Amino acid sequence: MADDDIPATFASPACFMHEVDPAYMGLPGPLDLQAWKDVSRWRKAERERLIAERLAVPAEKRERQGKAIAAGVFAEIGDVRGRIVSAYWPFRGEPDLRPLLQRIAAHGGCTALPVVVETGRPLEFHLWQEGDALTRGAWNIPVPAEHRPCTPDIVLAPVVGYDPACYRLGYGGGFFDRTLATMPTRPRVIGVGYGASKLATIYPQMHDIAMDVIVTETGIIRPQG
Numbered sequence: 001m002a003d004d005d006i007p008a009t010f011a012s013p014a015c016f017m018h019e020v021d022p023a024y025m026g027l028p029g030p031l032d033l034q035a036w037k038d039v040s041r042w043r044k045a046e047r048e049r050l051i052a053e054r055l056a057v058p059a060e061k062r063e064r065q066g067k068a069i070a071a072g073v074f075a076e077i078g079d080v081r082g083r084i085v086s087a088y089w090p091f092r093g094e095p096d097l098r099p100l101l102q103r104i105a106a107h108g109g110c111t112a113l114p115v116v117v118e119t120g121r122p123l124e125f126h127l128w129q130e131g132d133a134l135t136r137g138a139w140n141i142p143v144p145a146e147h148r149p150c151t152p153d154i155v156l157a158p159v160v161g162y163d164p165a166c167y168r169l170g171y172g173g174g175f176f177d178r179t180l181a182t183m184p185t186r187p188r189v190i191g192v193g194y195g196a197s198k199l200a201t202i203y204p205q206m207h208d209i210a211m212d213v214i215v216t217e218t219g220i221i222r223p224q225g
């Protein structure tokens with residue numbers, strides 16, 4: 001038998017994985033990799049566009065919208081007594097929910113801020129309320145100076161963009177997805193953003209985790225079905 005006649009498979013493969021469609025195995029195939037490259041490029045461009053657009057909105061209008069969003073979030077949370085709510089320190093034109101943190105504390109809730117420990121790792125949440133000291137964290141975002149890690153019951157996640165299925169486009173670090181994927185008990189996740197940040201779809205990938213609800217100044221979005 002000539003070498004050319006040897007079939008291009010193992011006589012006795014260790015397993016049949018090579019015969020199964022990679023998508024069925026939950027593994028990315030070559031096509032998925034190309035699709036993810038395209039989606040990544042598209043997401044990068046959309047992030048830049050959406051951030052530039054919201055920064056171009058006059059500060060007073062953004063402030064008005066922020067107040068309407070905060071009112072919507074407060075109503076959506078319901079009874080805050082004894083619950084931990086994580087918010088964020090606003091940057092790049094995000095809705096300012098700092099007054100909401102005070103309101104939550106006044107109603108008997110605890111508040112926290114997200115802390116980047118390291119790129120590629122889940123976020124931590126550290127207790128913080130108005131008057132507590134802050135220090136500069138990753139990307140110069142203020143974070144609690146005191147190390148008081150906690151597990152929030154409710155996470156307010158700022159969105160750069162969102163879609164009708166409540167998927168969130170963030171800044172591209174994958175922090176919230178990684179964090180939610182590794183929390184033993186999934187908190188309630190409320191996406192927070194401006195109505196103008198709506199996209200037809202963010203082309204959700206395996207790692208994307210949908211928000212339970214998105215609150216904007218123009219209304220509340222819940223995943224269909």
Ligand SMILES: Nc1nc2c(c(=O)[nH]1)N(C=O)[C@@H](CNc1ccc(C(=O)N[C@@H](CCC(=O)O)C(=O)O)cc1)CN2
Nearest residue numbers: 088089090091114116139141158170171172173175176
């Ligand atoms: N106010 C606020 N605080 C927050 C978040 C947030 O979304 N908003 N985060 C929520 O996660 C974490 C910070 N996440 C960030 C993730 C990426 C970049 C960033 O600037 N990334 C690169 C591009 C990344 C890429 O495309 O690979 C950049 O823009 O240069 C900034 C913050 C924690 N704190």
Ligand SMILES: Nc1ncnc2c1ncn2[C@@H]1O[C@H](COP(=O)(O)OP(=O)(O)OP(=O)(O)O)[C@@H](O)[C@H]1O
Nearest residue numbers: 043168169170171172173174175176177178181207
């Ligand atoms: N659970 C996870 N495990 C490993 N990698 C993840 C996970 N979640 C997201 N990633 C990776 O993080 C990267 C950024 O993801 P994505 O574009 O969804 O970010 P984002 O949600 O916009 O960012 P952020 O949450 O920081 O605002 C991707 O390369 C993705 O594969």
